[in-house]
Amino acid sequence: MNDKLKNHFETQTRRVDKALDRLIPPLSQRPFDIHKAMRYSVFAGGKRLRPVLVIAGAEVCGGSWKKVLPTACALELIHTYSLIHDDLPAMDNDDLRRGRPTSHKVFGEDMAILAGDALLTHAFFLVAENSKIPGVKSDSILRVISLLSQLAGTAGMIGGQVADVKSGAGRWKKYWKTQYGSKKQLLKFIHHNKTAALIQGSLLAGAILCQASEKQLKALNEFGKNLGLAFQVADDVLDRVGDKKKLGKNGSDVANQKLTYPLLFGLEQSRKMAGILVRRAHRALSPFGERAAILHLLADFVASRDH
């Protein structure tokens, strides 16, 4: 990671982590058990990419991180809940995440399900909390809630996850025929919704809270779509070629017979496609000029993830 971006991440992560610690119920609040499980997964060494994107979306439109901090935290909670539920035995059945035992391994399946539910519920509480920050309009917050509930729901992240689950264990060979037109379309549907949707949502949420123009939102939407897809393609490649230490878990796509870019197009072609998507992301930023420096660095970072 580029030094300037690394510094940026360190600064923002410090702010976000401090806010998360303040905004998630303390261990001393009953029932202790659930807050322990929530905090275990939230403070598990995540990169805070989505909060950083919320703040970047605000800043590129002339806003400040101070205006969007609760919503930045909300995006991390939505991301964390999705990981906890994805890891469950009934889903991907992963024992390790970021090198640590997954939630259901530590707290049991019942508590992992409830911790995920609680994080999702609390995320909407935090977005609503953004109304306490002076200068943020109630109408903007409602627009963010509407947008995020769609992009985290069946028209976004959950939709992608459903298609991913239904395609697992080699079932994609038949499942694409039920509603997707082609295997490639199914793969695009999964990746666009499972990952890109929430990345777009993060950027747009920050921008909306800071009164971005429709033109700015359109540009960020295009940037987010391409960045998110590139991110997921790189993730597929990483799962195939990365070592366990770097990944913090075993590469499980091949074992689970998942439909991935490397499987459908091969490794080389997948890397090329990620490159094309990253270039498109860069181009989408042109309306912002020099203000978009951090977003350009982010796009470069994503492009280099599989090395």
Add this chain to the structure above:
Amino acid sequence: MNDKLKNHFETQTRRVDKALDRLIPPLSQRPFDIHKAMRYSVFAGGKRLRPVLVIAGAEVCGGSWKKVLPTACALELIHTYSLIHDDLPAMDNDDLRRGRPTSHKVFGEDMAILAGDALLTHAFFLVAENSKIPGVKSDSILRVISLLSQLAGTAGMIGGQVADVKSGAGRWKKYWKTQYGSKKQLLKFIHHNKTAALIQGSLLAGAILCQASEKQLKALNEFGKNLGLAFQVADDVLDRVGDKKKLGKNGSDVANQKLTYPLLFGLEQSRKMAGILVRRAHRALSPFGERAAILHLLADFVASRDH
């Protein structure tokens, strides 16, 4: 059920069912699979108690059902998601709900988890949709989102469910010592949070959207607390004495060694306590005078549930 209340339920249920059908994504939207699972559980013969309470909360404060319909639907989605996740093998492991196979029995555990997640996410979308109804203030909607995310979260429904899960299989004999002071306190914590919280939330949500005064909100809060507790005590009694046909499922509390009112106080004492709670609920309605007719009938209905 009293005839007047029966008619009221029929009228409101028709409105709510029609709105739910319009407000939940159609089966033709991809991925088909998840919308099928969502609709299976939402249209499974639920009584729509929570939507009826949202509307009653609005009407007793001088508002109209038209102003609160999307939020009334949202409460039904939150309730339905909680049932789907409660029934999972890792939780209560129930095969039947309202006389039909539970979600995970029909769609698999993975889809049942995701259908619950999707309903919870969509609930917040629907509350935000309430802003499209003329005359409803954005600030009121944000207040409802903040309230519901607390009462459906670890400070409410999920908190109660966590304590319930941790107390299952006879573990309440030790679990109460970790943080609740006494077995009775643990039982009260479970019931107040698991059931009463969302019943309170329903009444308050409808009232807030219709500009209720703080005095009115306080009265509804008191009414909802007692109604909700009475409801859960009656539910415990029903689980013990009700037949399978009436219940739509096997009584599972004894088999699961759950901490319930009949277990701690015996059947007779539990019935008496439910009666006291219902009387308190009636008393709380005094500020509303004759406007509260439906809420009085609702309280009587809850009191008679175990017969």
